[in-house]
Amino acid sequence: MSSDINLTKLFWNVQFIYELVLAQEELEAFNIEYQIVNNLRSFNVFNIPDEEEFIKRTAYFEVVKGEPSLYSKITKANLTRSINQYLTHWYYPYKGKFHPQMIRALLNIMKVEKGETILDPFIGSGTLALESQLMGINAIGTDISEVCTLISKVKTQSLKWLPNIQEECENLSSSIGDIVEDSESKIIKEISKLVESIKIQEVRNFFLLAKLIAHSDKSRRSKKSFKKSFESNAEKMIESLNMFNELRNTYNLDLGETEISQADVRNLKIPSDSIDGIITSPPYSIALDYVENDKHALSALGYDIETIRNEFIGLRGSGKSKIDLYNQDMKIAYQEIDRVLKEDKYCTIIIGNAILNKKKIETIELTIDIFKNLGYTLVKNVDKIIFGLYNIMQMEKILIFKKE
Ligand SMILES: C[S@@+](CC[C@H](N)C(=O)[O-])C[C@H]1O[C@@H](n2cnc3c(N)ncnc32)[C@H](O)[C@@H]1O
Numbered sequence: 351m352s353s354d355i356n357l358t359k360l361f362w363n364v365q366f367i368y369e370l371v372l373a374q375e376e377l378e379a380f381n382i383e384y385q386i387v388n389n390l391r392s393f394n395v396f397n398i399p400d401e402e403e404f405i406k407r408t409a410y411f412e413v414v415k416g417e418p419s420l421y422s423k424i425t426k427a428n429l430t431r432s433i434n435q436y437l438t439h440w441y442y443p444y445k446g447k448f449h450p451q452m453i454r455a456l457l458n459i460m461k462v463e464k465g466e467t468i469l470d471p472f473i474g475s476g477t478l479a480l481e482s483q484l485m486g487i488n489a490i491g492t493d494i495s496e497v498c499t500l501i502s503k504v505k506t507q508s509l510k511w512l513p514n515i516q517e518e519c520e521n522l523s524s525s526i527g528d529i530v531e532d533s534e535s536k537i538i539k540e541i542s543k544l545v546e547s548i549k550i551q552e553v554r555n556f557f558l559l560a561k562l563i564a565h566s567d568k569s570r571r572s573k574k575s576f577k578k579s580f581e582s583n584a585e586k587m588i589e590s591l592n593m594f595n596e597l598r599n600t601y602n603l604d605l606g607e608t609e610i611s612q613a614d615v616r617n618l619k620i621p622s623d624s625i626d627g628i629i630t631s632p633p634y635s636i637a638l639d640y641v642e643n644d645k646h647a648l649s650a651l652g653y654d655i656e657t658i659r660n661e662f663i664g665l666r667g668s669g670k671s672k673i674d675l676y677n678q679d680m681k682i683a684y685q686e687i688d689r690v691l692k693e694d695k696y697c698t699i700i701i702g703n704a705i706l707n708k709k710k711i712e713t714i715e716l717t718i719d720i721f722k723n724l725g726y727t728l729v730k731n732v733d734k735i736i737f738g739l740y741n742i743m744q745m746e747k748i749l750i751f752k753k754e
Pocket residue numbers: 444446447448471472473474475476477478492493494495498613614615616630631632633634640661662663664
């Protein structure tokens with residue numbers, strides 16, 4: 351009982367076992383009967399209760415019963431060569447971000463519906479906010495770092511201001527054209543002044559991010575001058591927004607709202623029992639130094655690097671005390687997460703065990719224990735490879751908990 355009519359194909363980039371697991375979970379979430387064919391890359395599907403919805407929402411299937419999925423079209427609105435960097439996902443070179451395709455699949459597996467609200471209290475570069483927006487789901491994103499809240503806002507809230515941004519870009523290029531390029535520091539000061547004087551906050555944020563990307567280019571010793579880098583970043587960012595606009599109009603996308611703010615996860619300004627789902631990846635204890643990574647951008651925003659470190663989970667203390675402080679902080683963070691999540695809803699944590707002085711730090715086990723004590727059931731526990739990013743960690747876990 352197999353025919354090409356039923357053929358449903360994975361995206362060409364799906365290559366890891368965890369992706370295949372999530373693809374199967376997607377089919378299960380939509381109550382689809384299936385059979386795997388063709389060396390695990392294709393599936394024969396026999397019964398799709400809501401085919402239209404599946405074509406709109408699936409993350410891992412490029413073709414559903416011979417028809418291209420909506421996601422296959424979304425991922426083509428891409429200025430970069432990387433499949434993950436479509437639309438505004440590429441804005442700012444943030445280290446350790448989620449794979450957007452995985453987030454889309456998790457939203458399906460957790461059955462978060464259009465119009466509901468999802469939270470990421472460690473929003474980082476805003477991957478969850480943009481992915482949920484594309485599915486019509488509202489997102490709340492918070493982070494301790496202003497660089498992160500800025501990136502997340504600009505990625506998800508600039509589209510509404512596209513005509514103003516385009517107009518401002520023209521004004522800026524004529525003002526910047528008048529600046530005499532005698533010293534780089536003078537140019538940075540002049541560009542900062544011009545950006546600060548932009549009246550509409552969303553438009554100002556857009557150009558502030560273009561400037562922070564130029565700082566980041568400079569810190570990576572780009573050969574481009576600061577002025578060139580700022581101008582070309584802004585232009586490319588606008589090109590992506592135009593693609594976003596076209597995509598929204600062509601496919602009649604009903605985008606979800608996003609609310610992004612700076613907050614400490616240990617004290618969220620969110621009402622209790624108000625959130626329909628959480629997907630987050632906490633700081634990886636000692637594996638990644640988020641302040642060091644974004645040092646240039648945080649300094650450009652006026653932060654004192656040493657003072658700010660104390661507010662970041664995983665950066666306080668040293669040696670064993672660092673781990674103890676991390677564990678204490680994460681316990682408080684998870685209690686706060688529990689407070690805001692509604693009953694019967696899912697919370698997904700993506701977390702790995704780092705190695706310190708050749709000893710494994712058991713963050714995964716700690717996370718499972720805390721959630722069990724809070725009354726959650728671990729409904730899925732998926733091994734996920736970390737590909738080419740850290741040498742300190744090779745694997746992490748996708749832990750899906752249900753608040754019973
Ligand atoms: C693993 S990253 C999140 C990456 C994100 N999933 C993405 O796709 O870009 C962890 C984040 O935790 C944030 N963070 C650290 N301490 C925090 C705290 N006390 N409150 C809120 N966020 C914090 C860091 O700024 C960092 O952005």
